[in-house]
Amino acid sequence: MKPVTTIGVFAFALAAVFTGGAVAGRALEPRIEPLGEPVTDHRSGSGDDHGASLGAGDDATTDPQGSSGVGAPRDVPGGVMVSAAGYRLQLAAETVPASPAATMSFTILRQDGSALQDFTPAHGKELHLIVVRRDLGGYQHLHPVRDSAGTWSSPVNLSVPGAYRVFADFVPAAGDPVTLGADLAVPGDYRPIPLAPATATATVGDYTVRLTGRLAPGQDSPVTLSVLRNGTPVSDLEPYLGAYGHMVALRAGDLAYLHVHPAGHPGDGNTLPGPRVDFAATVPSTGTYRLYFDFKHRGVVRTAEFTVPAGATSTRGASPTPAATPTPGTTGHTAASHAH
Structure with missing residues (x-):
């Protein structure tokens, strides 16, 4: 065979090999489907489930003007996204x-950019606003007021400069519970405060709150808070948001928001008004969590805070380390702002 002919045959064979490889590669590589409509979560909505994390079927949309968004991962907890389930904070x-x-003002926007106006009350309120610094200090649980245009407003204590996270916890009238989160900056001399060590005891004024239980990732974990005043068990706690206690848990690092539901409620024939308040908590992962327990006694709502590891041994018997006593207005639970 002549040299020119030999080279031509070799080139043709080489081209065939590459063409076949490309076809095989397309057959073996992962197929990426085009994005379709957001998946709808068909779970039944309940007014008692406010603050539920995003689960199977929940989606995130970052464009409030109505364009389709990318579906959120199925295991994303609430509060880590500014936009989810078709709503934006x-x-x-x-x-x-x-x-x-x-004064803090905000709006819950629909995908078309209009303000959401229809809500299903959860725990007696249309929307729960949580404000906390990124170092997990300065926790405030507020109940803003909505005007006719759909804008919410609330007084808030931002006396300490720093990076804050704002959570809007609500239930749309035509949907399931949603928790959105957004960052807020307060300029000034910002000095982050290290997270307090794990403790089973917190002190708030004359009150001592003891925590027992263990947070097991991915499991329904029973947690009990016992309230004492000047060493005496408190057996006349007052209802607050439909229960004898309210708890929010934030994961250190990303501030994933978890609402912890109480076991029982006033008037059910079984739940006593203290000194114990029982909860069922489900945390998504190992790590460190900050627990904020709100309770009402003698007309005033107070907040006890705990640092709790998940996946470690029970906090029962842990070395008691009193939490810092909140100053008036720090938690947002002053008598003036929460006279229920």
Whole structure:
């Protein structure tokens, strides 16, 4: 065979090999389907499930003007996204001057950019607003007021400069519970405070709250808070948000938001008004969590805070380390703001 002919045959054979390889490669590589409509979560909504994390079928949309968004991972907890399930948390201002009497305004937007106006009350409120610094300090549980245009407003204590996280916990009238989160900056001399060590005891004024239980990732974990005043068990706790206690858990690191449901409620024939308040908590992963327990006694709502590891041994018998006593207004639970 002549040299020219030999080269031509070799080139043809080589081209055939590459063409076949490309076809085989397309047959073996993962197939990426085009994005379709957001998946709808068909779980039954309940007013008692506010703050539930995103689960199977929940989606995230980052464009409030109505374009389809990318579906959220199935195991994403609530509060880590500014937009989810077709709704977006829009703060009126992302930077607010430091002030003990600041005003926070925001709107819950639909995909078409309009303000959400129809809500299903959960625990007696249409929307629960949680404000906390990124170092997990300065926790405030607030109940803002909505105007006719759909804008929510609430007084808030932002006296300490720093990076804050704002959570809007609500139930749309035509949907399931949603928790959205957005960042808020308060300029000034920001000095992050290290997270308090794990403790089974917190002190709030004259009150001592003891925590027993263990957080097991992925499991329904019973947690009990026992309230004492000047060493005496409190047996006349007052109902607050439909229960004798309310708890929020935030995961250190990303501030994933978990609402912890109480076991029982006033008037059910079984639940006593203290000193024990029982909860069932389900945390998604190992790690460290900050628990905020709200309880009402003698007309005032107070907050006891705990640092709790998940996946470690029970906090029962842990070395008691009293939590810092909140100053008036720090938790947002002053008599003036929470006279129920």
